[in-house]
Amino acid sequence: MRSKLPAVVAVAVLLVLWQLASVSGLIPAYLLPSPVKVFQALYNDRALLAEHALVTLQEALYGLVLGVAIGFFFAVLMDAFEVLYRAVYPILILSQTIPTVAIAPLLVLWFGYEMLPKVILIILVTFFPVTVGLLDGFRSVDRDAVGLLRSMGAGRVRIFRYLKCPSAMPQFFSGLRIAAAYSVVGAVISEWLGGFAGLGVYMTRVKSAFAFDKMFAVIFLISAVSLALMAAVSLLERKCMPYRYLKDRKEDPK
Amino acid sequence: METLEVRGVSVSFDGRKVLEDVSVTLRKGELVCLLGVSGGGKTTLFNVISGLLQPDAGQVLLDEEDITGKPGHISYMLQKDLLLPYRTIEDNVALPLLLRGVKKREARKQASALFEEFGLGGTEKLWPSQLSGGMRQRAALLRTYLFSQDVALLDEPFSALDTLTKSAIHRWYLDVMERIHLSTLFITHDMDEAVLLSDRIYLLTGQPGRITSEIVVEEPRPRRQDFNLSPEFLQYKRRIQEQLQNP
Numbered sequence: 457m458r459s460k461l462p463a464v465v466a467v468a469v470l471l472v473l474w475q476l477a478s479v480s481g482l483i484p485a486y487l488l489p490s491p492v493k494v495f496q497a498l499y500n501d502r503a504l505l506a507e508h509a510l511v512t513l514q515e516a517l518y519g520l521v522l523g524v525a526i527g528f529f530f531a532v533l534m535d536a537f538e539v540l541y542r543a544v545y546p547i548l549i550l551s552q553t554i555p556t557v558a559i560a561p562l563l564v565l566w567f568g569y570e571m572l573p574k575v576i577l578i579i580l581v582t583f584f585p586v587t588v589g590l591l592d593g594f595r596s597v598d599r600d601a602v603g604l605l606r607s608m609g610a611g612r613v614r615i616f617r618y619l620k621c622p623s624a625m626p627q628f629f630s631g632l633r634i635a636a637a638y639s640v641v642g643a644v645i646s647e648w649l650g651g652f653a654g655l656g657v658y659m660t661r662v663k664s665a666f667a668f669d670k671m672f673a674v675i676f677l678i679s680a681v682s683l684a685l686m687a688a689v690s691l692l693e694r695k696c697m698p699y700r701y702l703k704d705r706k707e708d709p710k
Numbered sequence: 711m712e713t714l715e716v717r718g719v720s721v722s723f724d725g726r727k728v729l730e731d732v733s734v735t736l737r738k739g740e741l742v743c744l745l746g747v748s749g750g751g752k753t754t755l756f757n758v759i760s761g762l763l764q765p766d767a768g769q770v771l772l773d774e775e776d777i778t779g780k781p782g783h784i785s786y787m788l789q790k791d792l793l794l795p796y797r798t799i800e801d802n803v804a805l806p807l808l809l810r811g812v813k814k815r816e817a818r819k820q821a822s823a824l825f826e827e828f829g830l831g832g833t834e835k836l837w838p839s840q841l842s843g844g845m846r847q848r849a850a851l852l853r854t855y856l857f858s859q860d861v862a863l864l865d866e867p868f869s870a871l872d873t874l875t876k877s878a879i880h881r882w883y884l885d886v887m888e889r890i891h892l893s894t895l896f897i898t899h900d901m902d903e904a905v906l907l908s909d910r911i912y913l914l915t916g917q918p919g920r921i922t923s924e925i926v927v928e929e930p931r932p933r934r935q936d937f938n939l940s941p942e943f944l945q946y947k948r949r950i951q952e953q954l955q956n957p
Binding site: 598600601603604605606607608609610614618619622623625697698699700702 | 757760761762781782783784785786788790792794795796797805806808809810837838839840857
């Protein structure tokens with residue numbers, strides 16, 4: 457808890473400064489609402505916001521789960537077949553250079569205003585960090601350990617199951633944490649560009665009404681949802697890799 | 711009776727000979743050492759014996775069965791313990807059994823039955839990172855033993871340990887080996903360690919590596935406490951040094 461104290465204080469100081477700047481009239485309220493106003497808006501609109509947030513969260517989770525599954529599938533195939541790695545890896549990199557805002561409207565055109573185009577967009581942004589993390593993990597496996605398992609008669613499948621896959625978990629979780637953050641942002645962007653419900657839709661509506669306090673309220677909420685999802689990933693990480701969070705670790709003799 | 715026999719093994723990498731006509735035997739219950747400088751092809755020979763590397767010529771026989779180029783018969787232990795950080799000690803040690811298709815519960819049972827014997831009692835549920843270097847090596851040895859009960863191949867197993875830990879683990883190893891009737895072939899570049907532990911010492915020298923001589927250490931077992939301070943000990947070391955200098 458002590459390690460988090462500086463961050464908590466820093467955020468509190470920022471909020472106080474912001475509040476002072478608004479109240480003193482340094483920044484006009486129509487340009488930047490004070491934090492108190494933002495929290496009021498958040499509270500007043502809570503029922504509506506919760507409804508929209510649920511939609512966004514649902515899209516994010518569907519996209520994330522599918523993205524992770526697809527990412528895993530790609531990583532395993534590319535690790536198993538070198539040719540595939542050489543062929544597909546550049547395409548994967550290329551796919552990440554396409555701006556999300558450019559393809560989101562296309563996806564809407566192709567798949568309509570419902571959930572499908574949103575989930576597809578989230579898959580596109582989340583599978584990549586997972587694939588790259590896993591591939592890195594698979595490839596960084598200790599060659600001596602591979603030799604040892606081979607000497608014990610293990611074939612490729614067992615080497616994957618007992619060595620490569622669990623060894624890649626730390627990199628996998630790094631990728632997953634990034635993917636989790638992307639998933640919420642991806643959902644909001646695709647709702648922004650066409651949809652009937654979700655925080656992105658709410659955002660476009662309050663923007664056209666120039667309700668800046670509500671605008672900031674929804675931004676706060678999106679951040680909170682992203683953080684919550686990332687925290688869930690961290691929790692899962694601790695559950696899956698308890699050995700990385702031990703108090704009585706000995707120095708690794710290497 | 712020979713447990714392990716290496717017959718006339720030659721290996722070359724990219725046209726460069728690394729090992730030439732190397733023959734080594736290991737009898738039941740014996741502790742035999744391969745002594746040579748680093749980079750002299752010792753580890754290559756171990757890869758051949760464990761079946762990971764197919765030699766250009768020669769054979770590896772385990773109890774008269776030809777296992778050349780066939781992994782899955784003899785495992786080895788390295789200086790790095792290679793305990794998997796994401797498995798508890800018990801599950802690390804039981805790994806060779808799982809790889810052989812033994813059910814998890816049964817594998818754990820077989821493994822934990824030997825924890826006391828190997829001085830690992832109470833560490834079953836711990837993670838590798840919670841153990842000291844010496845304990846980790848013991849766990850690695852138990853894992854090797856659970857894979858093959860007859861022959862242990864050890865590649866500089868103790869060289870990462872500090873002097874005090876090393877001499878304690880030497881005594882422990884000789885003791886445990888006696889009790890479980892293990893035959894050991896081990897690699898070292900440490901002359902003291904070779905003389906202290908071995909029944910016989912092969913000197914592997916030159917480029918490509920050849921067995922240039924075989925030295926029998928006559929000192930009976932169990933070795934006396936101060937063997938490493940005795941004139942005979944020095945005598946052996948002198949002989950090895952002469953052999954290494956004028957092969």
